[in-house]
Amino acid sequence: MRQSKHSSCTTILVGKDASYDGSTIIARNEDAGVAVNPKKFVVVQPTQQPKHYQSKLTEFSIKLPDHPSRYTAVPDATSEKGIWGEAGVNANNVAMSATETITTNPRVLGADPFVKNGLGEEDLLTITLPYIESARQGVKRVGSLLTKYGTYEANGIIFSDVNEIWYLETAGGHHWAAQRIPDNAYVIAPNQTGIQEIDFADSAHFMYSSDLREFVTKNHLNLSDHFNFREIFGSDTQLDHHYNTPRAWYGQRYFNPEATNELTPMSANLPFICHANRKITLEDLKFVLSSHYQDTPYDPFKPGVDFKKVPFRPIGFNRNQELSMIQLRPYVPSRYSAIQWLAFAANPFNELVPFFTNVEETPVGYRNTTKIVDSQNAYWVNRLISLVAADHYHEIMEKVEAYQEKLMAYGHQRVAHVDQKVAELSATKLSTALQAANEKTANHAIKMTRKLLTTILTETSNGVAGSFDRAHY
Known part of the structure; x- marks a missing residue:
């Protein structure tokens, strides 16, 4: 099994x-295997x-269809190890986020092994998003690619449009299933197979490999009298109990405290489809995707806790690279309804910034990322903050939180302001106006972030190891 970076x-x-x-809102932290893996935000024409x-990672190759759409990613x-496009919106206002690495089990892989030169996370956005006109069509395209080429890893893949959200999970090398998320529900997916009961008679809410049932029966994969995709194709291991399920537990605890009193971070029966006790905001999602078990004994930043000994993997931590939260709004014209809220580096210390996706180019400070540290660049200034903040958490978090609240308020203000300004513009002028608005938003966000970096560097530098105060001698 090849492990994705x-x-x-x-x-x-x-x-x-x-x-x-x-x-409809889809949000995913992209986490790398290392703390620093620079990212950029681009438009692909x-x-x-x-x-x-x-592919750069494998020998997988494919001839792509003609007439692709423009899309963000x-x-x-740098692309020497592949593209890894991760998340974006195309010109048809269809969004995709790929991938949520998930788990499987040896019996499944014995029956349908991973494909050494199949497709994977590196490839999926690039070979899918420019060619789809709806979320449902995205599922069908990826499903057909999996059937034909196979995959070398287990993944969850997300599609959305203004009406629907679909979540597709791979099963072994070639099999898959997808579920439409109910309109009144939310889902938290933490690197585990999640889809549960499949209704094979409900094509409005489920899609799957054409031979999925036959494959399961032939290989004796189902250990119960019902068809639970997670139980058949997923895993329930010690790694899951410490690395995966605690994240779903904390998120569900936040949205549904009344329903999770009897559950623990190691509970193996957390539901996939959930219903919150209130309407869910962008701020709610940012809190959960930045969380590190606050107000529990498992918080690595809790005074007196050795962060190397906490038993559960947090959601917001040093290996976060980018968070894309894609909001497709039904109450404004479709030509400016799609917004990709973006945050770089470790989520406990960053904040979302909104960008309209119907543009020809992204802001300079977000698209010009290189592997060289540059405090004028959105990725790097946030990465520098996360490095300082993690070592001085209790000293500077009050200032970080004030910055986050102020920048998020600015983001909401910008969206409302731009909506109003572009409402009467012709199609030929709209994209230019949105692009200029994005640039202004980005410049302000980077300026605020650099100011925060200056503040925390100034305040934390005086007490570092190696400092000397002559008055003490």
């Missing part, structure tokens, strides 16, 4: 009737899209 993400999906404003795609800063 982006192998520890956390996903939250919110149906349109569960969100605060009627939007049809002329930039390859006609023939070749959050690829690695």
